[in-house]
Amino acid sequence: MQRVADLIERVAPSDANVLVLGESGTGKDAVARILHDRSARRAAAFVKIDCAALPEDLLESELFGYEKGAFTGATDSKPGRFEAAHGGTLVLDEIASLSQSSQAKLLRVIEERNFERLGGKQSIRIDVRIIALANISMKEAVRARAFRDDLYYRLAVVTIEMPRLLERMEDVADLVEEFRLQFAARHNRPMVRFSDEAMGLLKSYDFPGNVRELRNIIESAVLAATGDVIGAQQLPDYLRSAARLMQSRNYKPSLAEIEAVYIREVLEHTRGNKTRAAEILGISRKNLYEKMNRYKIALTKE
Ligand SMILES: Nc1ncnc2c1ncn2[C@@H]1O[C@H](COP(=O)(O)OP(=O)(O)OP(=O)(O)O)[C@@H](O)[C@H]1O
Ligand SMILES: [Mg+2]
Known part of the structure; x- marks a missing residue:
């Protein structure tokens, strides 16, 4: 645990994306919060979304936001979590459950640092540090190609593995x-x-x-x-x-x-x-x- 604590100290102030791996209840959420609180982004937004909690369409509209008329029921435009996290930290919980389509979209945002809302044409620039959380089976998902490795390497610039109690x-x-x-x-x-x-x-x-x-x-x-x-x-x-x-x-x-x-x-x-x-x-x-x-x-x- 001391090794993990040292790593958190060293990584927190950097702007690197971090992947936190660990079994349920090991403190992944707690680590995400510490990383944010000890970074230069601490005064900006700390935004969290659980990728396993929503079906693909809803998750993407939550992440990227949408313009009026983008789909039935989109009576107004709405900014997504990426915009809400601008300047701060975006925590993507249960990242391994992202669909292939959402993985591709996320990769693009990370690489190009901009994106469009669903149904939107205007390109929006964002500056967000991503902290992804996943169970240890994440590595298995990458090996089995259920999770694309190019995205994995973008997220896991630093990996913190939480020990079991x-x-x-x-x-x-x-x-x-x-x-x-x-x-x-x-x-x-x-x-x-x-x-x-x-x-x-x-x-x-x-x-x-x-x-x-x-x-x-x-x-x-x-x-x-x-x-x-x-x-x-x-x-x-x-x-x-x-x-x-x-x-x-x-x-x-x-x-x-x-x-x-x-x-x-x-x-x-x-x-x-x-x-x-x-x-x-x-x-x-x-x-x-x-x-x-x-x-x-x-x-x-x-
Ligand atoms: N080192 C710690 N000191 C004090 N409390 C801790 C510590 N690690 C975890 N906790 C507490 O244990 C509980 C579980 O931690 P957390 O929610 O961060 O786990 P998790 O790894 O995100 O689990 P899950 O995968 O189920 O979401 C929380 O209430 C958290 O505050
Ligand atoms: Mg958690």
């Missing part, structure tokens, strides 16, 4: 400390501390949902605390079974326990996307719902 468990204590203070203040709660046993449990968990999952766990614990010490018993059961599964040689879990823990992990990995989770698990969505009910698996969300 499991690869930097030495940071867990500091993160717990940070979130404990943050949530006590935000929810106006008395200051709690975590017992040694509770810390031990946290440190033996593998956090498939990375920093976000740790953050959610600490927030729930702070909210549910009755005394001033949070013990292991106050942490979610699934932590205990997961830690037990990983750690203890004497403890022999049932198949159901293993299944419950694994389903939870996969759901964290897909960020609660049940269709993808069912695919990975090799079961139907209906079957997944049944198992979630049986094991009382609720989805943790931000």
Whole structure:
């Protein structure tokens, strides 16, 4: 993590486009914000768009804007996010889900530094630093040619790879400390501390949902605390079974326990996307719902 932090420090003030890669919950959004805040563009706009959230047409009209009459329903002209980000930073989240057509348009904007609104003739010059965010499968997408490599090289002038929380468990204590203070203040709660046993449990968990999952766990614990010490018993059961599964040689879990823990992990990995989770698990969505009910698996969300 120190290597990543140094890289962020060095890259932030430059104007280079940056590609931030990492699993869900590792802090990609947080890094994009830091890069902007520590750049000469900090006083200008910080604009974000999620490329996976919109179908191709809508995404392109959001990015590039449109002129009146460009398509049915375009009753007025509207500037897009590129224009909104002029002089500042544009964050393109989930970049790997861009269609081929949108990839081609984006490449052109980066290369020529100008573009037209949809249905427009006037060429608009823009000065925007692009920070693209993607899952680690991005490299796979480039290899498989689902993502064009010329665009990839334009975006990944610098690449920052966020480690999984499991690869930097030495940071867990500091993160717990940070979130404990943050949530006590935000929810106006008395200051709690975590017992040694509770810390031990946290440190033996593998956090498939990375920093976000740790953050959610600490927030729930702070909210549910009755005394001033949070013990292991106050942490979610699934932590205990997961830690037990990983750690203890004497403890022999049932198949159901293993299944419950694994389903939870996969759901964290897909960020609660049940269709993808069912695919990975090799079961139907209906079957997944049944198992979630049986094991009382609720989805943790931000
Ligand atoms: N180093 C850190 N210190 C404190 N909080 C962090 C850190 N890294 C991440 N977080 C917090 O963890 C949560 C998840 O981070 P973020 O949204 O940046 O993840 P992400 O990689 O963008 O995930 P996703 O791919 O799911 O969008 C956020 O609430 C963020 O504030
Ligand atoms: Mg994100």
